[in-house]
Amino acid sequence: MQLATGAIRAGIQILLKRAGLQPGDLHEVLLAGAFGNFIRRNNALRIGLLPMIPRDRIRFIGNAASLGAKMALLSADERKRASELRKKAEHVDLSLDVEFQKEFGMGMMFPAPEANGCCD
Secondary structure: OHHHHHHHHHHHHHHHHHHOOOHHHOOOEEEEHHHHHHOOHHHHHHOOOOOOOOHHHEEEEEOHHHHHHHHHHHOHHHHHHHHHHHHHOOOOOHHHOOOHHHHHHHHOOOOOHHHHOOOO
């Protein structure tokens, strides 16, 4: 769990930096699939898995891949929307990022709950 948390935190930190954003700038964090179905927001915040944002900005969306595929199959408008989103998407290879190892190492340290202001 510590390795997975470190990798996820590193990815989030790198993507936020590339976008020029702080965690508070995020309107919402979407959790999908089995991961999203079983993780508890308080626990994810407590261990630093997710960025420190208000809990109500963390949303579970279920099986997003399956739903998206069904929407694209059944709707020409959704296929067009998916195509437009694809053009805007950028692939980020974290393994090539010079900051990844540093962020990964930092991400494996679990913060003390009182230190990160979460989880009353």
